[in-house]
Amino acid sequence: MLAARPIPNKAARVEEEGGRVVIYVKKAPGRRGRRVWRRIMPTRDERRFTLDPLGADCWRLCDGQRTVEEIVDRFAERHGLSFHESRVAVTGYLKQLIQRAILAIALATEGE
Amino acid sequence: MNPARERPRPTATRLWIWRSLRLELPADWEMLQFTRRPERGRCAFADRYGFRLEFTWRNVPGPPDFERMMNDYAAQLRARKMPDVRRASAAKWPGVRGVEDGVETSRFGYYFDAESCIVEAVFLWRTEREPALERAVLKSIAEEPAGPDDARRWRAFGMDLFAPPGAGLEETRILPGEADLVFADPQGRSRLRARRIGLVDRWLTGDLGAWLRQARRRGRAQRERVWTDRGHTVFHIEGQGPDPGWRRLARGPTWWTSDAWRCPGDGRVYVRDEDLQRRRRPVESANPFGRRMVCAGCGALAP
Ligand SMILES: [Zn+2]
Numbered sequence: 001m002l003a004a005r006p007i008p009n010k011a012a013r014v015e016e017e018g019g020r021v022v023i024y025v026k027k028a029p030g031r032r033g034r035r036v037w038r039r040i041m042p043t044r045d046e047r048r049f050t051l052d053p054l055g056a057d058c059w060r061l062c063d064g065q066r067t068v069e070e071i072v073d074r075f076a077e078r079h080g081l082s083f084h085e086s087r088v089a090v091t092g093y094l095k096q097l098i099q100r101a102i103l104a105i106a107l108a109t110e111g112e
Numbered sequence: 113m114n115p116a117r118e119r120p121r122p123t124a125t126r127l128w129i130w131r132s133l134r135l136e137l138p139a140d141w142e143m144l145q146f147t148r149r150p151e152r153g154r155c156a157f158a159d160r161y162g163f164r165l166e167f168t169w170r171n172v173p174g175p176p177d178f179e180r181m182m183n184d185y186a187a188q189l190r191a192r193k194m195p196d197v198r199r200a201s202a203a204k205w206p207g208v209r210g211v212e213d214g215v216e217t218s219r220f221g222y223y224f225d226a227e228s229c230i231v232e233a234v235f236l237w238r239t240e241r242e243p244a245l246e247r248a249v250l251k252s253i254a255e256e257p258a259g260p261d262d263a264r265r266w267r268a269f270g271m272d273l274f275a276p277p278g279a280g281l282e283e284t285r286i287l288p289g290e291a292d293l294v295f296a297d298p299q300g301r302s303r304l305r306a307r308r309i310g311l312v313d314r315w316l317t318g319d320l321g322a323w324l325r326q327a328r329r330r331g332r333a334q335r336e337r338v339w340t341d342r343g344h345t346v347f348h349i350e351g352q353g354p355d356p357g358w359r360r361l362a363r364g365p366t367w368w369t370s371d372a373w374r375c376p377g378d379g380r381v382y383v384r385d386e387d388l389q390r391r392r393r394p395v396e397s398a399n400p401f402g403r404r405m406v407c408a409g410c411g412a413l414a415p
Contacts, residue, residue: 002161053314072160080310080311080378080380081288081289082142083142084158084160085288087160089288089289
């Protein structure tokens with residue numbers, strides 16, 4: 001897991017709102033019935049996800065180049081945490097971001 | 113993680129004291145698992161890539177026959193289809209080593225007389241086994257003598273402290289940036305809560321003294337003091353009660369004290385809250401910082 005690389009979803013739209021980071025991600029097209037319903041009752045085709053300041057910092061560190069280990073190290077350095085404290089916090093945020101399709105994970109290949 | 117790409121281990125070491133047993137480990141090994149029970153328990157330490165050491169203790173009535181124990185143990189491991197199990201010893205600790213679940217493992221045992229307990233140290237060698245490190249760690253494991261008034265010393269999660277006499281570790285809360293340990297005696301006459309809190313700029317907006325006053329102030333006869341020690345500005349507040357009448361009659365009032373400081377070294381806030389039920393005012397230490405609790409990164413308590 002430490003060697004994996006979080007890749008941000010290029011389609012995600014990021015806005016800063018009052019010190020918080022808000023990320024908008026396009027919703028999946030969904031089933032046919034729902035598509036028809038949406039035509040009758042239009043709703044936002046984006047999902048909104050607000051990050052607290054620490055989550056926002058974690059998100060900013062995910063530049064597609066850094067590995068999880070590097071992100072954990074940077075996060076620890078910035079917030080005065082030990083490696084494992086930072087690992088618990090960072091992996092918690094990454095899990096949320098992956099579940100919401102804001103991040104994808106590129107697993108390390110052998111020898112990396 | 114490919115072991116060849118792992119970072120080199122720092123040369124610095126860190127002292128841990130848990131259940132009156134001390135051990136010195138590489139500075140990047142953190143305690144990720146622990147139990148509080150003094151009779152039987154376990155702590156596990158990991159570096160950034162995985163678990164490195166399991167440390168277990170068990171109270172026994174007298175010294176065991178280690179020779180027989182280790183031979184029996186080696187035989188058990190061989191029976192579990194681990195044919196390469198060998199006897200080993202390091203720094204006077206008898207042991208066995210072999211490959212368990214695909215990981216090279218060395219297990220050592222020792223009996224500690226004053227604590228009447230068997231301690232087992234299990235090293236997990238994800239990379240090549242390091243006999244010098246094994247020896248250094250085993251040599252460092254010892255019983256920690258009791259401090260003033262027979263108080264037990266604990267050194268973990270960045271704090272070095274004396275628990276009240278007779279008090280065991282009752283509650284723990286370990287989160288990223290927050291360690292909270294509560295010690296209490298079985299009769300409920302003394303209680304110590306020791307905290308080390310990080311991410312300070314996220315929760316402390318004003319003055320630390322005002323925060324402590326707001327968090328702790330209760331009862332009556334309050335006194336406040338502020339002093340500086342080794343670059344640490346310590347806020348101290350103390351008072352008495354409130355106590356239900358029956359308890360006050362039976363045991364005397366609750367004398368409470370709180371100290372808080374922000375460490376200039378690691379930027380974290382340390383808080384020490386103590387409640388003591390006594391008929392008389394407890395003897396006040398002239399300077400609690402450095403006598404009952406310090407930041408582990410800044411100093412050590414004198415045993
Ligand atoms: Zn300090």
